[in-house]
Amino acid sequence: MGDLHMEADAEAEAESVNGHSSSDDDRKRLDIYPLSCYYFGSKEAIVFKDETLYDRINRMKSKYAAYGLRTCVEAVILVELFKHPHLLLLQVRNSFFKLPGGRLRPGESDIDGLKRKLSRKLSATEDGYESEWEVGKCLGMWWRHDFETLMYPYLPPNAKKPKECTKLFLVRLPESRKFIVPKNMKLLAVPLRQVHESHKTYGPIISGVPQLLSKFSINIVDI
């Protein structure tokens, strides 16, 4: 086992609660597999831009002037542990948490860009990533309407030219695969319950993921 770290989960002993019958055709099923189905290893570190908030805003401004709206694509990936869905998060420099993903290149499609980013951060090789990730529907979008504002899940009426958009996509895992993570990042499996209840730790986008997933019927597959 490499870089997979598990957040504490106090009441994790009970039985599955899935399989409720429902007359609602809109309720979609999402199969998830035990954490033990996956292999976790590490690879060379990724170089991060080490910059101040001031530098970052300046970089965003010059990029915006050159390319317009900045679009980030991020993946919502679940595994099962202790009969509860866990969300995969990357932790950078032992401090902040992020969903796997990143910024699109100019002209790149959402799906291609997300597959490229996922391969860079979660796969052994960055070649042939096309078929490796099953990217599903867009679950939600968050907008930054000016360089120095927070992100919101809507566009305010005065935001004529938003500066950044972050799109969340459901990524369904196969029954088995390898995750190979850069040495300077940690991959965590965090209980959905903890994600929902820890707004301050994870921020509004990540802590809102359980809501975005709530329309799915999560089916824990026994292997």
Added chain:
Amino acid sequence: MGDLHMEADAEAEAESVNGHSSSDDDRKRLDIYPLSCYYFGSKEAIVFKDETLYDRINRMKSKYAAYGLRTCVEAVILVELFKHPHLLLLQVRNSFFKLPGGRLRPGESDIDGLKRKLSRKLSATEDGYESEWEVGKCLGMWWRHDFETLMYPYLPPNAKKPKECTKLFLVRLPESRKFIVPKNMKLLAVPLRQVHESHKTYGPIISGVPQLLSKFSINIVDI
């Protein structure tokens, strides 16, 4: 004009921000129409069960023993005002806020039950409600896993027999219609921004609605 009250919205003068191009096919469009397209009137009051929290929990317990899981269906309905989407909420007894909707009868489908409830709370007549409401996809589900617990957008692992489920559905409005509201309820149009930022006023289910809607591209139709 009858029972439509508008919550304050300080910065509501700017232009529409819709019509951003997107290469993402998953981005769905949601047409919304100006508040002025709708007529608001009132009708006879609805009788509420006036009960203590203790009575309410006891009633839930006996209903659960008789019928099992209690399912509530609620509608997410938007109108446009000051170029910003507004969510329709009912205010009961000048205190708490709720989405229009209510509890299903035993055996009733989600869609039929929601149409019945919407007609009861928002229409002149409760007959012929079948065709009057365009109920869309389920946006999310919240669970109460025991009688005295809060609701969560997931089932905890120890919740073998959840007691209540609240399902949120998108309801698309036509270009024009009448809303006829019981005299003892107020229908409010609340800016999405205010809904998102006022967790304490509206509670977790309502304040999470902007996130659930964030995958849609909201298109303000000029009439």
